[in-house]
Amino acid sequence: MKISAPDVEGYLTLPLQFPSTPIFPQPATHYLYIRPHEPRIPDPDSTRSLFIVNTPIDTTETHIRHLFGKQLSAGRVASVQFEDVPTKKAGVAAATESNLSHRNKKRKRATADDLQSTLDQINLPETWDRKLHKSGTHAIVVFADRASMEASLKAVAKAVKKGSSIIxxxxxxxxxxxxxxxxRYRTHDRARYPARSEVLSAVNDFMTVFAEVSEARKREETRKLAEPDEDGFVTVTHGPKLNSVAREEEMKELVERQKKKAEGLEDFYRFQSREKRKEKQQELLRQFGEDKKKLEEIKMRKGKIRPE
Incomplete structure (x- = not known):
C-alpha cells in the first residue's frame, strides 16, 4: 500500500514504519527528511554527504548504515555525525594518540591549543551504552564517495515514489x-561503578595532559614576552625580590640540602678512603704531640723547688 507523505520543500520525505511492541501494538509511521548536504561553509565531505532531519530518538550509526546499505540497497556509508553527539576531529584524534600512546617517541611539539583539545577529549568511563536523541534531531551521513551519495539519494526518491514500506x-x-x-537501565546501573583501573587510567591521562598544557602555556608566554612589541620594546619581567635575611636563609637551606645529598658518598672512591685514613692518622699524631707536651709541662712544674 502506498503511503502518503507530507511534502517539504527541498527535501525527500521517506516514511518509516515503527514495528509494533507488546506495550504499543499499533504500528506507527515516522518521516525522515533527506536532501544533499549544503553547508554555508563547504568542507571536504559536504559533496558526498546527505542531510537528514527528524531522525528517530533511538537512531544509531548502525541503523543508518543498515537503512542505506541493506534496506535501500544503495551506497556505502563512511560515517554518521549526529547533532547532539560531539565528534572527534582528525587533528584532535591524532594529537590524542600521539600524546597518550607515543609519548617517548620524537615528535613535533604540540601547541597549547592542541593539548587543550586533547584534554577535552579525555573523559571518565561512560555510564550509558547507547545515546538517545531528542525529537527532531538532524544528522549528516557521509558516504564513501560522491557516487555512493547520489545512488543513495536516487534510492530514497525511488522508495518514496513507489511508496515502499520500510520497517x-x-x-x-x-x-x-x-x-x-x-x-538498558540494568546495564546503566552496572556501568555506574566502573573498574578502578579504568578510572585510574582516565585520571592519569587527564593529569598528564593537564601538566603538558600548563608547561606549553608557560613556554608560549615566555616566548611572547621575549618578542619585541610594535614599538620594538621587549618586556622585562622578574621574580619577587629577596632581602638580605631571606637571601641568607635561602643560602643556608641550599647548603644543608647539599650536605644531605653528600651524605654517604664520602667513601665512594678508593682514593677518598685513603685520604680520609691519612687525615685521621695526622689528627691522632697531632693530638699525641699536644698531650706529650702537656705532660712534660706538668712534670716540670712538679720538679721545681718552692721556697719556704
Whole structure:
C-alpha cells in the first residue's frame, strides 16, 4: 500500500514504519527528511554527504548504515555525525594518540591549543551504552564517495515514489545494537561503578595532559614576552625580590640540602678512603704531640723547688 507523505520543500520525505511492541501494538509511521548536504561553509565531505532531519530518538550509526546499505540497497556509508553527539576531529584524534600512546617517541611539539583539545577529549568511563536523541534531531551521513551519495539519494526518491514500506531497524542483529527497555537501565546501573583501573587510567591521562598544557602555556608566554612589541620594546619581567635575611636563609637551606645529598658518598672512591685514613692518622699524631707536651709541662712544674 502506498503511503502518503507530507511534502517539504527541498527535501525527500521517506516514511518509516515503527514495528509494533507488546506495550504499543499499533504500528506507527515516522518521516525522515533527506536532501544533499549544503553547508554555508563547504568542507571536504559536504559533496558526498546527505542531510537528514527528524531522525528517530533511538537512531544509531548502525541503523543508518543498515537503512542505506541493506534496506535501500544503495551506497556505502563512511560515517554518521549526529547533532547532539560531539565528534572527534582528525587533528584532535591524532594529537590524542600521539600524546597518550607515543609519548617517548620524537615528535613535533604540540601547541597549547592542541593539548587543550586533547584534554577535552579525555573523559571518565561512560555510564550509558547507547545515546538517545531528542525529537527532531538532524544528522549528516557521509558516504564513501560522491557516487555512493547520489545512488543513495536516487534510492530514497525511488522508495518514496513507489511508496515502499520500510520497517525501521528490521534485520539488524540484536547483538549489533545495545538493548533498550529494562536491560538498558540494568546495564546503566552496572556501568555506574566502573573498574578502578579504568578510572585510574582516565585520571592519569587527564593529569598528564593537564601538566603538558600548563608547561606549553608557560613556554608560549615566555616566548611572547621575549618578542619585541610594535614599538620594538621587549618586556622585562622578574621574580619577587629577596632581602638580605631571606637571601641568607635561602643560602643556608641550599647548603644543608647539599650536605644531605653528600651524605654517604664520602667513601665512594678508593682514593677518598685513603685520604680520609691519612687525615685521621695526622689528627691522632697531632693530638699525641699536644698531650706529650702537656705532660712534660706538668712534670716540670712538679720538679721545681718552692721556697719556704
Amino acid at each position: 525501521w531497524g528490521e534485520g539488524i542483529p540484536e547483538d549489533r545494537v545495545p538493548a533498550l527497555g529494562i536491560r
